[in-house]
Amino acid sequence: MALIVKKFGGSSVANNEKLLNVAKIIEKDYKAGNDVIVVVSAQGDTTDELLEKAYSINPKGPSKRELDMLVSAGEQMSISLLAMTIETLGLPVVSLLGWQAGFSTDSNHTKARIKKINTERMKTELAKGNIIIVAGFQGLNKYDDLTTLGRGGSDTSAVAIAAALKADRCQIYTDVDGVYTTDPRKVKGAQKLDKITYDEMLELANLGAQVLNNRSVEMAKKYNVELEVLSSLESKPGTIVKEKVK
Numbered sequence: 001m002a003l004i005v006k007k008f009g010g011s012s013v014a015n016n017e018k019l020l021n022v023a024k025i026i027e028k029d030y031k032a033g034n035d036v037i038v039v040v041s042a043q044g045d046t047t048d049e050l051l052e053k054a055y056s057i058n059p060k061g062p063s064k065r066e067l068d069m070l071v072s073a074g075e076q077m078s079i080s081l082l083a084m085t086i087e088t089l090g091l092p093v094v095s096l097l098g099w100q101a102g103f104s105t106d107s108n109h110t111k112a113r114i115k116k117i118n119t120e121r122m123k124t125e126l127a128k129g130n131i132i133i134v135a136g137f138q139g140l141n142k143y144d145d146l147t148t149l150g151r152g153g154s155d156t157s158a159v160a161i162a163a164a165l166k167a168d169r170c171q172i173y174t175d176v177d178g179v180y181t182t183d184p185r186k187v188k189g190a191q192k193l194d195k196i197t198y199d200e201m202l203e204l205a206n207l208g209a210q211v212l213n214n215r216s217v218e219m220a221k222k223y224n225v226e227l228e229v230l231s232s233l234e235s236k237p238g239t240i241v242k243e244k245v246k
């Protein structure tokens with residue numbers, strides 16, 4: 001039995017049909033006897049829409065504390081919706097907000113850094129046999145105020161959980177089937193890579209590849225968490241990201 005951390009981005013959980021698709025991917029791993037922790041982002045364009053709302057009230061920019069309070073709601077919605085979808089498959093599941101999953105961060109609102117993860121609650125839920133759905137992107141500072149990890153921060157949430165719990169696998173699902181030399185959504189004939197190093201991945205990200213969030217790759221490198229980037233729509237191997245590749 002393995003511990004698998006799976007992260008699904010906003011496009012992978014954008015509507016009921018996609019939620020069911022994701023639930024079935026999770027079901028497969030769970031029924032094979034694995035412990036499964038799932039990190040999700042807000043559905044579709046929810047985060048952008050929430051930010052738009054905020055700036056429509058105050059174009060000069062609301063306080064960062066209140067922005068975090070607002071945008072973290074996107075992930076609160078998606079974790080509960082995914083958990084409800086998994087309930088329809090008859091599987092035991094619990095959704096957890098970032099703070100419930102133990103994420104402590106600094107107070108740098110809208111770009112907070114993770115300081116510590118208290119893994120107790122997650123361990124308890126796994127021991128009960130539950131699939132855990134964690135809100136990506138969210139943390140709590142020392143004043144008990146909600147924080148967020150910066151745009152695309154759910155990748156970092158997933159890597160941090162994988163590192164803290166020494167997961168056997170950390171899979172980042174997206175709407176492309178792996179890492180390409182150039183963006184396959186924009187360039188025809190782009191080549192998919194089977195493997196790539198953390199450093200190459202960071203370089204690609206600097207060149208504008210939007211597959212993995214930079215901080216998540218830095219964290220994966222620091223804690224030596226091997227990542228797999230794969231598609232939530234097609235079941236085939238993706239790209240492995242690790243320290244050394246042949």
Ligand code: ASP
Nearest residue numbers: 041042047151152153154
């Ligand atoms: N929902 C947040 C964002 O859009 C976090 C994430 O997607 O990882 O930036």
Ligand code: MG
Nearest residue numbers: 010041042047
């Ligand atoms: Mg998002």
